[in-house]
Amino acid sequence: MKLNARINGIKVSLEISPDEFLVDTLRRNGYLGVKQGCDTGTCGVCTIHVDGKAVLSCVLLSAKVEGREITTIEGVQNEAKVIGKYLVDEGVDQCGYCSSGTIMSILYLEKSIANPTDEEILHYLNGNLCRCTGYTGQLRAIKKYMEGKYNENCKQ
Amino acid sequence: MINLITIKNYVVPQTVEEAYGYLTSNKASTIFGGGAFIRMGSKNISTAIDLSKCGLNNITESDDSIEIGAMVTFGDLESSTILKNHFNNLLAISVKDIVGIQMRNIVTVGGTVYSRYGFSDFITALMVLDAKVKLHKGGLVPIELFITDGSKEKDILEYITIKKDNRRASFKSMRNSKGDYAILNIAVSKKENMCIAVGARPGRAILAKKTMEYINENGINLDNLEEALDVLTEEVKFGSNSRGSSQYREKICRTLIKRALKEADCLEA
Numbered sequence: 001m002k003l004n005a006r007i008n009g010i011k012v013s014l015e016i017s018p019d020e021f022l023v024d025t026l027r028r029n030g031y032l033g034v035k036q037g038c039d040t041g042t043c044g045v046c047t048i049h050v051d052g053k054a055v056l057s058c059v060l061l062s063a064k065v066e067g068r069e070i071t072t073i074e075g076v077q078n079e080a081k082v083i084g085k086y087l088v089d090e091g092v093d094q095c096g097y098c099s100s101g102t103i104m105s106i107l108y109l110e111k112s113i114a115n116p117t118d119e120e121i122l123h124y125l126n127g128n129l130c131r132c133t134g135y136t137g138q139l140r141a142i143k144k145y146m147e148g149k150y151n152e153n154c155k156q
Numbered sequence: 157m158i159n160l161i162t163i164k165n166y167v168v169p170q171t172v173e174e175a176y177g178y179l180t181s182n183k184a185s186t187i188f189g190g191g192a193f194i195r196m197g198s199k200n201i202s203t204a205i206d207l208s209k210c211g212l213n214n215i216t217e218s219d220d221s222i223e224i225g226a227m228v229t230f231g232d233l234e235s236s237t238i239l240k241n242h243f244n245n246l247l248a249i250s251v252k253d254i255v256g257i258q259m260r261n262i263v264t265v266g267g268t269v270y271s272r273y274g275f276s277d278f279i280t281a282l283m284v285l286d287a288k289v290k291l292h293k294g295g296l297v298p299i300e301l302f303i304t305d306g307s308k309e310k311d312i313l314e315y316i317t318i319k320k321d322n323r324r325a326s327f328k329s330m331r332n333s334k335g336d337y338a339i340l341n342i343a344v345s346k347k348e349n350m351c352i353a354v355g356a357r358p359g360r361a362i363l364a365k366k367t368m369e370y371i372n373e374n375g376i377n378l379d380n381l382e383e384a385l386d387v388l389t390e391e392v393k394f395g396s397n398s399r400g401s402s403q404y405r406e407k408i409c410r411t412l413i414k415r416a417l418k419e420a421d422c423l424e425a
Contacts, residue, residue: 001166018204019163021195041192047258053231054258059192063166064206105258112235126335127256 005065007031008075014062022048022057022065026072033073033100037129044128047101048072054108056127073100079107083145090141094132102128106142116146161194165203171210172292172312178205179310187312189267190229192259212266212314215239222318226266230278231257233265242318243285243345244420246325250281250343255335270313272303272360275337279303280355281327283363284345286319303360323347326416329356330408332399339400340408344416350376352388354409358397366391376417377424385410 003016003025016025023046026034034057035045041059048057049071073080083103087093102125109116109124116124121142122135130138169175179185184202188194191204212225217238224233230251233239239247254260254277268276269289279299287299292312299316329341338356345351350371355361367388376384389409394402417423 017163018166019161019201040196041255041259041262044256044258053261055261056256056258059190059195059259060262061163061166061188061191061204063204064188064191064208066168105256108257123252124257127258 001063003062003066005068005070007070008072016062018061018063020062022060022062022070025062026057026070031072031074035097035100037097042129043098043101044105045098045101047104047128049104049108052111054105071104073104076104076107079103083107083141086141086145086148087138090137090144092130092133092137092141098128098130098132102130102138106145109142110146110149115150118143160196160198161201162199163201163204166206167203168206168209172207172212172314175205175207175210176292176312178203179312187266187270189227189264189270190262191267192263193267193271193273207266207312217320220320222320224265224316224318226264226270226313226315228265229261230254230259230263230265230268231261233278234260242320243323243325246281246285246327246343246345247278250277250327250341253277253329253331253335253338265316266313269299269302269316270307272306274358274360275356276361277327277329277338277341277355280341280353280361281325281343282316282318283353283355283361284325284343284351285323286321288317290314290317300363304362321347323351324420324422326420328412328416328419330412337399340394340405340412342409342412342416344413344420344422346420346422350422352413354388354392357392357394357405358399359393359395362392364388364392375424376422381414381417381423385413388413 003014023036037043037045039058041056046057047054051068080103105128113120182202186201187205207227212227214225215236215238216223233251234248282299288296289302290296294311323345325345327343329338341355343353350368352364353361370387389406394405396402
């Protein structure tokens with residue numbers, strides 16, 4: 001069957017099978033920034049946005065996103081670069097496999113809550129597992145990123 | 157990658173009646189909510205029926221009730237400004253520890269409630285409210301009856317309707333780690349009468365009716381709390397699985413109920 005959707009602002013028409021999951025469709029079509037991990041909806045590395053909402057592409061059937069707007073890490077490269085720098089500065093990039101999913105969750109958090117508390121940040125990151133860092137560094141990086149954005153907005 | 161489920165056809169009906177036609181036309185037809193739990197199993201599905209276009213995606217409020225469409229996601233429940241104003245935000249609180257927000261943006265109310273999952277946090281919370289499920293053919297069924305007996309025949313859950321009766325409520329669960337399945341979950345509510353539900357026992361959620369009766373007759377305060385909890389652990393059957401033994405569940409149940417009663421301000425002076 002055909003899947004017609006927009007991926008990172010571009011209209012696409014992709015051949016899919018009815019029992020295919022979105023992570024497989026995306027990776028097969030070159031969106032390799034979407035990582036594949038547990039395939040059971042647990043680890044969060046496959047996080048993307050569908051119509052602006054963070055979802056796990058490994059548990060979402062491709063057929064379910066017909067006509068919808070999909071954003072992968074490839075579609076938010078500038079934002080990802082900025083957040084990535086904060087993660088690197090705090091030493092939490094280590095193996096890096098979880099980073100693209102984590103960054104998609106951070107962008108969703110930013111969209112959902114203007115000034116998140118530590119508790120809210122951790123709540124939004126609960127679905128992104130990281131075997132390297134223990135999350136304290138991530139929390140530090142996100143807070144600095146948010147503060148940086150806030151200060152930038154104040155200057156403007 | 158090996159697909160554990162197979163799907164031959166995928167249909168997106170425009171009305172519930174059309175969806176019902178697909179559902180009854182073939183034994184192996186399956187309604188898809190979010191599909192998150194189906195993904196974990198192994199199933200050959202002839203026709204997967206997606207209800208996304210059937211107009212079941214909203215939470216609405218009238219003078220006396222709240223209606224939650226079957227395709228509303230747990231993420232929608234969590235961010236709903238309508239639900240925030242009722243039952244001490246019970247329904248949003250009940251789903252907030254389920255995996256991560258990316259999963260909750262997929263999981264649907266209808267998928268969970270129609271499947272009557274024993275591990276469900278949301279069902280336990282619904283049980284202490286004056287809630288009914290609306291089935292396409294079966295009509296309105298009280299939540300407790302539906303969770304106990306299910307649907308007599310293949311049906312489609314359209315929405316859940318909840319009476320706005322200003323009851324106070326609280327939900328508590330115990331988990332090994334954040335985002336894991338609950339080892340046990342409980343909910344309490346109070347208006348004139350007390351209502352207590354226990355779920356993830358690991359069996360389906362049930363109402364602790366003898367305990368409710370005891371409290372409604374005697375009231376509940378720090379002096380008779382332990383006696384009330386004895387009635388509860390006597391009547392509720394706890395089971396064992398890899399997450400916890402029946403004895404462990406019984407112990408934590410007492411503590412969770414105490415905390416919930418305090419939080420919902422149900423303990424008399």
